Structure formats: C-alpha cells, structure tokens
Amino acid sequence: MSKELRLYKKYASFVKLFLLIGGICPITRELNVIYRYIPIWAIFSCFIELCAVGNSSLQNVENIPLLTASLILIGTILNVITKTSCFFIHRKKLQQVNDILNSILEEILNEIYIKSIILFYLQKFYRLIYVQTVLMFVTTIIYSMKPMIIKLFHDANITNVQYPLPLFGTFPWKINSMLIWQLHYFFDVNILWFIFSVSVSVDAFFGFCMFRICVILRFLSFEFRSSIDDKNKRNKEKSYQQIFRECVEKHVLLLKCRNIIQEVYGPIILLVTITNALSMCSIIFQLFQVNGINIYKIGTFMIYLMLKLIQTFLYSWPGDVIFTESEFLRRNVYCSCWYDKNTSFAKYFLLVLAQRPIVLKACSLVQVTMDLLAKIMNTTISYYFLLETMNDDK
Secondary structure, three states: OOHHHHHHHHHHHHHHHHHHHOOOOOOOOOOOHHHHOHHHHHHHHHHHHHHHHHHHHHHOOOOHHHHHHHHHHHHHHHHHHHHHHHHHHOHHHHHHHHHHHHHHHHHHOOOHHHHHHHOOOHHHHHHHHHHHHHHHHHHHHHHHHHHHHHHHHOOOOOOHHHOOOOOOOOOOOOOOOHHHHHHHHHHHHHHHHHHHHHHHHHHHHHHHHHHHHHHHHHHHHHHHHHOOOOOOHHHHHOOHHHHHHHHHHHHHHHHHHHHHHHHHHHHHHHHHHHHHHHHHHHHHHHHHHOOOOOHHHHHHHHHHHHHHHHHHHHOOHHHHHHHHHHHHHHHHHHHOOHHHOOHHHHHHHHHHHOOOOOOOEEOOOEEOOHHHHHHHHHHHHHHHHHHHHHHHHO
C-alpha cells in the first residue's frame, strides 16, 4: 500500500470516528435505536443552554464585554443545533453522497500510475481538520476543567453559589446546593462535548466530501485528455467512446453530489458565515479589554480566534479548490486534440466544454470561495469598530 493511500485510509477513518462519537454518522447504515436519539438529545440540551445564555445576555445588555461573551456562546450553540438538525434530517441523502463518492474513489484508486497526481490535496485537507480538532479539544478541556480547578483550590467552606460553571447562563432557579451545581456542571460538560464532537465531525465530513470531489475531477481531467491518446494503454482495452461515456457518467454523479451537499450544508455555511464574523469581532474586542498581562485569558482568546479562522477557511477554501479543478478540467478538454478526430467525437467534447464550472453555493445566496473568507474578515473588522464605538459611548 502506497504512502498516499495509507494517509487517505487514515483520513477516512478519522472522519468516520468523529461522526460516530458525535452521534450523527450518515455512513453506517445499521444504527442502534438508542444511537439514533443522540441528535435529538443534543438539539434539546443545546436549546436549553441557548435559552439560559440568551436570558443572561438580556439581563446584561448594557454590559458590552459580557454581551460580547454571550454572543460568542450563542453563535457556537446555534451552529451545533443547525449542524445536528441538518445531518439528522438529511441522513439518507448524506449516505447517498458518501456511497457515490466511495464507489468512484475505489475504482479510481486502482489506477496506480496516477495516485500521486490525483491525491495532490490530501495532506492539506487532512492537516487542516487535524489542527482544528486539536484546537477544539484544547478549548473544550480548558472550559471543562476551569470550574473543577477553582473548586479544588478554594476553601471547602466557600458557598456553592460561588462555584463557576463551564458555560454561563441564567436559569429560572437558583444554584444553592452542591447537588444542583453538580447537575449543572455535568449538563454543561455534555454541551461542551456536543460542541466539540459535532463541530469537528460536520466540518471534517464537509472537507472529506470536497476532497473526494476534487480527486475525481483531477482524475476526469486526466481521463478526458488520455481518451483520445492512441498510445494510451487503456485505449487498447476500451474504446475512446466507452472511456468518454464513463467520464461523463462520473461527472453527472459529481453534479448530483454537489446539489445534495448544497442542500445540506447551505444553512450551515450561511450560519457559520454570520456567527464566525460576530464571534471573531467579539474575541478581538475582549482581547483588547484584558487589563495587564493575563496569560490564561489571552491564551484562551487566541486559541479560540485561531479556531474560528480555521473553521472559516475550511468552509471557504474547498469550494475554491473545486471551482479551480473544474475549470482545469474544461481547459484540459479544450487543449486536447479532440479536433483531429471525427465530427461525432468532437461533438462529445463540445458538450463537456459547454458545462459550467462546479460552484458551491450556500442557500443560493453566498458562493463558497476564498472571496467568502475576505468578506467575513471585512465584516469582522467592521463589527469590531462598531463595538468599540458603543463601548466608548457607555
């Protein structure tokens, strides 16, 4: 097994593992009855926390630093609810996308002589989601362990109400006993677990689908060009019409997968675009509000800011790669010697040239390219200066 193929298998196992532990795996067909209810519990518990955080932010609407902290948490929880809901509703469609891409990839990877060419983006996609996972894990551990550390190092006579929780929020009842505090603590850890597992798994599955589409497009680019090469060994086994037909069928399946991914990830990408802009401007605002040198706060803010930047990049760059590869496919078709063949064969190539590049759109409103990242960063800076103006007025 080649180095590239081993890394691809590792990447696929990584994605499947996090989808399984997140409770939203669309890959495994035979799921336990209890397992199927995990997304419902995730949505329900996140909704309760969302109401508590929203209540807290309304009570402190004049406190800009506390309000910005609430906005970060609200955006994160909304993302988890949206991602879980989309995967729960469209589970069968995501299974279909995974089956189509896997079947094509298995056929493609048998072509040993082009593995290094078509797996060009493998390390980039894998490293991107790996770094995001590490940052998410570190952030989750920090928020989970902070209350326990504070509780451990404080005097045992301290009242329970003074113990902090991993996530802040205002509930209709008071936390006036150790039992209630412990229940709240485990509930918040449950929320943090879903934030970690759902965010990583959904983002990883998106990148994995985009990577496989990119691989198939690179393969088709190679196949279209080699289908008219009389010296090609495959042309001796199959006619160029047959090779061309197989390529067109694969391209049609890619368009079908693109449409399903747009339907499922459209609301997710749109919400990530809005919430990440708000979250990053809130993090930058809080970072400049830190008095003195507070290593804990600065470190936490920087990790979270890097995490949001990587997540935004993860939902922008793959769309740009797909667009570039589909344009490269059309250019390769055009530059091949199709005009030297007979008229009927030339018509087949003209049909391919008439196809538009594959573009991914979020809810038919936002085109998923690197321009989206630039727009989010511009919005982030604008929101930051707005927050500074509001804080100075206070």
